[in-house]
Amino acid sequence: MNLTLRQHLDKPTKDGRCYLFLDVTWPPRNRATLPTGVKCLPEHFKADKARPVSTKDPDAARLNAKLNTLRANVLQTAAKAEVDGVVLSVELLRTGIGRAKPVAVKAADAVPVTPAEFYARWQADNPGQTPNSARRYRQVVGHLEAYQSGWSVLELTRKDLLEYLAHLATLGLVDSTVSKHVKFLRVCFRLAGKAAPT
Structure with missing residues (x-):
């Protein structure tokens, strides 16, 4: 330099x-x-x-x-x-050198934590979503919140994911519905800049 x-x-x-x-x-x-x-x-x-x-x-x-x-x-x-x-x-x-102010992180741009917060971020990033997609993801968020209220997705481990999938199996959900849950959790990790557990 x-x-x-x-x-x-x-x-x-x-x-x-x-x-x-x-x-x-x-x-x-x-x-x-x-x-x-x-x-x-x-x-x-x-x-x-x-x-x-x-x-x-x-x-x-x-x-x-x-x-x-x-x-x-x-x-x-x-x-x-x-x-x-x-x-x-x-x-x-x-x-x-103090000639430009650092860009402050707005409250709306803070990293989401709960499934509901991630869903709100996903909605903001995808304003053109179809009614069916919105409904499916609302159902996923509902299941996640019912499973464990206020669950921090960022703390999710592979063990947690497998236990959650086992919970969905006991509910008798079909594979296509379970895949929506997995897809949503992967989106959560992507939005948080983290690698999703396999």
């Missing part, structure tokens, strides 16, 4: 100061230009120096400290992304 400070001279302030931007490049061919919020006179900017803003600027110490913090945040964000296995992006870098 390469970090390079540049000064944009096209829009100086009234006192002649121009803003500095940080160019970040990383493999394979990614590039981001990040605002620093730092501005100085062009003659006070020394891109190749450890302290890019010359001491001739009366506010040099604060501005250089701000630039150092910015560069450290960029490197820290990149390192954290690598550790977490996340693809580094411009948006992630902007968030890391």
Whole structure:
């Protein structure tokens, strides 16, 4: 990863100061230009120096400290992304330096837990469902809730699944109906980003 400070001279302030931007490049061919919020006179900017803003600027110490913090945040964000296995992006870098707010998870987007919550999510994701599909899944949710009220699908194990299928067998449900239950549980796990037990 390469970090390079540049000064944009096209829009100086009234006192002649121009803003500095940080160019970040990383493999394979990614590039981001990040605002620093730092501005100085062009003659006070020394891109190749450890302290890019010359001491001739009366506010040099604060501005250089701000630039150092910015560069450290960029490197820290990149390192954290690598550790977490996340693809580094411009948006992630902007968030890391405080120039973009992280996207808050809405209550409606929270991971569902109970069969009823998963069904509500499935309905939202499939607004064009047929009346028959909706009815079948409502029946599945009803069976699941009757079997164990408030059952957390995310805690479902293979043993739980087999016991539930045995319960359905005692009810005398036909194979095609039981398959709907299995299909619904697989959808639940997919929506939760988890692998369904076999």
